[in-house]
Amino acid sequence: MEAAKDWFAHMGSVLASMMFVWAMFGQYFPCELRKYFEKHSKRLVVFFYPYIQVTFHEFTGDRFMRSDAFLAIENYLSSKSSTQAKRLKADIVKNNNQSLVLSMDDYEEVSDEFQGVRLWWSSGKNVTKSQVVSFYSVTDEKRYYKLTFHKRYRELILGPYLVNVLKEGTAIKVRNRMRKLYTNNCSRWSHVTFQHPATFQTLAMEAEKKQEIMEDLITFSKAEDFYARIGRAWKRGYLLYGPPGTGKSTMIAAMANLLGYDLYDLELTSVKDNTELRRLLIETTSKSVIVIEDIDCSLDLTGQRRKKKEKEEEGNSTEKDPRQKLEKEERETRSSQVTLSGLLNFIDGIWSACGGERLIVFTTNHIEKLDPALIRKGRMDKHIELSYCSFEAFKVLAKNYLSIDSHDLFATVSELLRETKLTPADVAEHLMPKKFPPDVEFSLRGLIQALEVAKEEAKLKAVKEAEEKEEELTGEPGFVTLEVK
Ligand SMILES: Nc1ncnc2c1ncn2[C@@H]1O[C@H](COP(=O)(O)OP(=O)(O)OP(=O)(O)O)[C@@H](O)[C@H]1O
Numbered sequence: 001m002e003a004a005k006d007w008f009a010h011m012g013s014v015l016a017s018m019m020f021v022w023a024m025f026g027q028y029f030p031c032e033l034r035k036y037f038e039k040h041s042k043r044l045v046v047f048f049y050p051y052i053q054v055t056f057h058e059f060t061g062d063r064f065m066r067s068d069a070f071l072a073i074e075n076y077l078s079s080k081s082s083t084q085a086k087r088l089k090a091d092i093v094k095n096n097n098q099s100l101v102l103s104m105d106d107y108e109e110v111s112d113e114f115q116g117v118r119l120w121w122s123s124g125k126n127v128t129k130s131q132v133v134s135f136y137s138v139t140d141e142k143r144y145y146k147l148t149f150h151k152r153y154r155e156l157i158l159g160p161y162l163v164n165v166l167k168e169g170t171a172i173k174v175r176n177r178m179r180k181l182y183t184n185n186c187s188r189w190s191h192v193t194f195q196h197p198a199t200f201q202t203l204a205m206e207a208e209k210k211q212e213i214m215e216d217l218i219t220f221s222k223a224e225d226f227y228a229r230i231g232r233a234w235k236r237g238y239l240l241y242g243p244p245g246t247g248k249s250t251m252i253a254a255m256a257n258l259l260g261y262d263l264y265d266l267e268l269t270s271v272k273d274n275t276e277l278r279r280l281l282i283e284t285t286s287k288s289v290i291v292i293e294d295i296d297c298s299l300d301l302t303g304q305r306r307k308k309k310e311k312e313e314e315g316n317s318t319e320k321d322p323r324q325k326l327e328k329e330e331r332e333t334r335s336s337q338v339t340l341s342g343l344l345n346f347i348d349g350i351w352s353a354c355g356g357e358r359l360i361v362f363t364t365n366h367i368e369k370l371d372p373a374l375i376r377k378g379r380m381d382k383h384i385e386l387s388y389c390s391f392e393a394f395k396v397l398a399k400n401y402l403s404i405d406s407h408d409l410f411a412t413v414s415e416l417l418r419e420t421k422l423t424p425a426d427v428a429e430h431l432m433p434k435k436f437p438p439d440v441e442f443s444l445r446g447l448i449q450a451l452e453v454a455k456e457e458a459k460l461k462a463v464k465e466a467e468e469k470e471e472e473l474t475g476e477p478g479f480v481t482l483e484v485k
Pocket residue numbers: 202203204205242243244245246247248249250251365386424425426428
């Protein structure tokens with residue numbers, strides 16, 4: 001097939017040369033003869049050269065903006081170029097890992113296959129003298145990729161194949177891009193490079209739970225067709241809850257890293273009203289995680305229930321002065337301009353118009369404070385509890401911080417962790433090596449001591465609470481006996 005293509009290509013160039021000669025000297029022939037020759041020479045070319053060529057130029061229209069199709073093809077061909085081309089160009093892409101991207105040099109060719117059909121991509125460039133007046137000689141180089149395939153496969157290649165090339169190429173481009181962390185201030189998103197090292201591998205949590213969350217995320221990221229078919233916006237809501245220091249923010253960074261998404265950290269307290277909230281959310285790009293941290297503290301997001309309760313209290317209010325009342329009302333309208341319903345409208349699919357996938361993640365330390373309307377299933381697709389450090393989670397931290405899988409002191413740690421509540425953040429702090437290489441035993445003994453102190457404190461707290469309860473019941477100071485094990 002390669003040989004046949006070469007032969008056809010050769011014939012094509014012979015014919016092209018004939019056409020060139022004809023273009024140069026054709027004018028000296030009589031008009032009738034010229035028309036006849038032109039008509040039949042095209043047929044001859046088609047007969048001898050049954051291949052179709054499609055050219056994708058680097059610049060189309062705007063000479064400062066590289067064409068999206070060209071960039072997608074460059075990315076699509078990068079893996080094929082690195083295995084097939086003899087001359088390659090290398091460039092460092094400033095993504096989160098500064099990876100090296102290879103592409104074929106000019107006038108190279110690589111082949112590809114699609115549904116059993118072979119086709120070829122070649123690269124080239126048009127060099128023109130620049131119109132710009134300059135001391136140095138300036139030339140304009142416009143590169144292009146040329147796709148060659150047999151005319152028999154016109155529909156397959158111009159349809160599904162090219163769609164696939166552009167889709168895959170764009171996905172590689174997105175994967176290789178520099179990711180961003182956006183924050184909202186003064187009604188606008190501003191961004192910095194997102195470079196957080198957290199991964200699910202280093203996240204301390206039970207392996208099974210971790211696996212389930214990762215699978216859920218990956219399934220979501222690949223479910224474009226599914227969401228389109230069922231007519232739902234391609235988005236998924238997560239609610240992460242648990243005490244401070246249990247890894248909620250760390251997990252969000254790990255989620256963004258796993259999927260290669262950008263991160264939008266939405267600070268609700270600096271959003272003026274629902275209109276601004278709508279605009280900020282619409283401005284988010286696809287392949288992003290939108291995070292609203294500590295929703296219980298952000299605003300009056302607990303909805304109607306709390307408002308109703310406040311109204312009831314207001315009935316018994318002592319503010320008789322109308323001016324004071326007015327001020328209070330003004331204060332309330334100002335603070336409640338971003339409402340629960342405003343937020344839920346977006347979550348319920350208003351932004352389906354935006355297209356592209358988005359994850360929305362809420363975090364809270366107090367799930368019990370949230371209105372059930374906000375957290376019912378369907379609105380938040382997945383509720384994830386991050387809790388105190390279990391032995392399994394400890395083992396992940398021990399591996400991360402001390403590079404150990406087991407130790408004689410693990411049994412003591414395991415027993416103490418079962419009786420005590422220490423957050424992964426606290427455990428991590430004790431495992432953090434004070435020198436390198438780390439003194440494993442010293443770190444583990446430090447952790448054991450902290451666990452014992454926490455255990456004692458918890459016992460004393462329980463005694464105090466019991467005494468207060470007894471005092472409440474009897475009106476007498478209570479004494480509870482501490483059972484020592
Ligand atoms: N599950 C965990 N796995 C690995 N590291 C953790 C975990 N939980 C906490 N840490 C460590 O503790 C630090 C604090 O954790 P993080 O900020 O994720 O907690 P949080 O749950 O978001 O707390 P808050 O509710 O206060 O926002 C992190 O920098 C991380 O190093």
